[in-house]
Amino acid sequence: MLSFQELSVQFNEQFDTKHFPETPHTLYAPGEYFLSIGGKRVRPVMCMMGNELFSDIHSDAFVAARAVELFHNFTLVHDDMMDEAGLRRGMPTVHTKYDVNTALLVGDVMLIRAYEFLQNIQPSYLPKILKIFNKTAREVCEGQQLDMDYAKMEEVTMEQYIHMITLKTSVLLAASLEIGAIIGGASENNCHHLYEFGKKIGIAFQIQDDYLDAYGDAANFGKEVGGDIKQNKKTFLLLHALSVANNDQRAALAELLNNDNPDKVEKVLDIFNACGVGAWAENLKSKYLQEAFDHLESIAVVSARKQPLIELANYLINRNK
């Protein structure tokens, strides 16, 4: 059994190459640029781990992993346009470095390229994998739409937020694992539990993301701490604070959200702390992690094979960046 790090090296060896033809250069060079700026490659490695949970890694797992990573990058290129984000992983986003029309087409062609990789996997499980891939891809778009909708809404419930996060983030982690599992020959029941494991990990992952934005160490985090607070983003932390705050705290939060005071981040964090938001987030994360492990437990393979997934889950959920 290989660890996340070992599989990551294997994946990157195959992935760090040209992804597109040479011409038209105006379309494909920006695509190569974006794919060259890196990332943790969590999803493709999860695809390989899904395979290795059940059997030796098949070359199709690399191909599917590559499709998953291209799909993920397609969503980033288009999301960055929607969010008007100037930087991604510390580098200029495609629409910033080139222009909006180029970014639009680069995203489109990256999505198509993902399907071009999928077309090469074994016909025996191609339809099954294509179905999961398509369903997931559409759900990720739904999640992005809900994220934009929620930004405009006055009130969003915790239930709505978790639904949005599930679509926007969790289902792709879950599907990456399941696609790998199918290639590894897993039974339907095992696939189901692995998918649910991925979904729960995805939610815990997002809780950690929201937590780091408020409580992360700027030196490690790689992003500005408090960015979500400045943008009034609805996060696990803010939604919980709003739900448990007393009237004074709620009024103070509303006031802070409606203005851009220089000490906004600090004051919102004071209310978060008074509401015990940090400990609550830790608890919620543990709850999802436990649910994830319960599903992993239900998968009928020897425990030793599950070790890399347990390590990955702990890493994703406790990471400091």
Add this chain to the structure above:
Amino acid sequence: MLSFQELSVQFNEQFDTKHFPETPHTLYAPGEYFLSIGGKRVRPVMCMMGNELFSDIHSDAFVAARAVELFHNFTLVHDDMMDEAGLRRGMPTVHTKYDVNTALLVGDVMLIRAYEFLQNIQPSYLPKILKIFNKTAREVCEGQQLDMDYAKMEEVTMEQYIHMITLKTSVLLAASLEIGAIIGGASENNCHHLYEFGKKIGIAFQIQDDYLDAYGDAANFGKEVGGDIKQNKKTFLLLHALSVANNDQRAALAELLNNDNPDKVEKVLDIFNACGVGAWAENLKSKYLQEAFDHLESIAVVSARKQPLIELANYLINRNK
């Protein structure tokens, strides 16, 4: 053998339904809106004709036709954003009626939905059809990129323009026919000739499009006549005029292209006429039509089965709107 009109009725019966789930309404209602504003449905019907050239229509031909039409509409939604077009088929474009971010996601999800239809076709030819679909989809993106590149270039050769048109327009017509042919059980050689037939028809179709923009009857055309001229669009007509014009005419054209005089369309048309552009375009169209018919001739089925394709080609190439 059914005519284009008869197949069109059959296709529309199946296509005129909901294409997406109900929620999120903010994502799917704009998608339904755009698909409801119609269109000639040339590509899906070509897919069905490709099938019927070789055998009775299989239900998979409807499914693939639907995927092709969804793909085509995805390109329209994103192209309209890039062109900043306010109207499509006389109705507001998605980014105009809703907003740019919605249009971006609606296009994405329409492309994914196309693949969701494809996933349901018979596994025996799914990989083959997926390959053609992917290759074509990427080529259409390349064509759109070249179109944008050429708009910024001082000089574009006829060869470059035909290459761009082939990618942007022809290959999807060709692929629609070929996908249908595969479902109909056609041999590789027959598929090849049918694809080439579609490609040649596509170029002739574009010559007619460019011709109508300059010489169409406004009452029939449905668009403003001279729109391409006003926008300095490189068309078959302009490129030919530039290549045969004498020095005075070329200087006059350059002057007209650099300004927005109220009589610009009229004056450019005067030069087009002096250069014999109309007759040249008719000739070129006939040349491509003949090449298309030569490929059709090479397809090994009885002549009677080819009749609907001959009628369709003549209609597309001589249409007045």
